[in-house]
Each structure stands twice: as C-alpha cells, then as structure tokens.
Amino acid sequence: MLSLSRIKEFHSIRSQAMDKLIDRLRAEAKANGGVVSVLKNARFAVFCILLRMCFGIEMDEETIEKMDLITKNVLITLDPRIDDFLPILRPFFGKQRKRALQVRKQQVHQWRN
Numbered sequence: 001m002l003s004l005s006r007i008k009e010f011h012s013i014r015s016q017a018m019d020k021l022i023d024r025l026r027a028e029a030k031a032n033g034g035v036v037s038v039l040k041n042a043r044f045a046v047f048c049i050l051l052r053m054c055f056g057i058e059m060d061e062e063t064i065e066k067m068d069l070i071t072k073n074v075l076i077t078l079d080p081r082i083d084d085f086l087p088i089l090r091p092f093f094g095k096q097r098k099r100a101l102q103v104r105k106q107q108v109h110q111w112r113n
Contacts, residue, residue: 010049010052010053013049013052014049016052017046017048018045020045020048021041021042021044021045024041024044025041043068044064044065044068047064047068048064051064051067070106070107073103073106073107074107077099077100077103
C-alpha cells in the first residue's frame with residue numbers, strides 16, 4: 001500500500017518521468033510542426049513510473065516502448081470471452097485462441113532478444 005511517505009520516496013522517479021515526457025513532447029512537436037500525440041506520450045510517462053516503482057530499475061526508452069507494446073497487445077488479445085466461462089463453446093473461438101497463442105509467442109520471442 002502506498003502511504004504518504006512512500007509517495008514522497010518516489011518523487012525523483014516522477015520528476016525523471018516528467019522530464020522524459022517533456023523531452024518527448026518537444027522532440028515530437030519539433031518533428032511534426034507542433035503536432036503531438038498527448039495520450040501516447042502520457043501513457044509512456046506513466047508506464048515509466050510504474051516500471052521504476054515495481055521493478056526498481058531504469059530502462060532505456062526503446063525497451064520501455066517494446067514492453068508497452070507487448071503489454072498492450074496482450075491486454076487487447078485477452079479480453080474475456082464467453083468461452084472462458086462456458087468451455088463447451090471453445091471450438092467456436094479457434095481464431096481468437098490462435099491469435100492469443102501468436103501474441104504469446106511474440107511476447108516470449110521479445111524477451112529472449
């Protein structure tokens with residue numbers, strides 16, 4: 001559980017993530033004539049904070065983006081379906097199961113590299 005003292009401990013992590021966010025927004029604005037993707041960059045900053053809080057290690061931006069992409073693919077693929085609750089209907093959901101296995105293979109392959 002996060003208490004006020006624990007939240008204060010993560011001040012430097014939040015500051016670093018916000019600095020990364022500002023740098024990314026400036027770079028994207030410069031590259032795209034002032035147009036930025038706020039949601040994508042905000043998600044990146046929050047993901048940086050969560051990774052540091054949960055695992056305690058700092059990662060480069062490329063690794064964080066890979067982890068974010070894999071996590072997003074897993075969450076999209078593994079939405080609850082009716083066959084999760086009624087296994088007798090599984091033969092009708094072969095396409096979705098195949099996609100889930102494909103995402104899992106991609107996830108394992110990414111972590112090995």
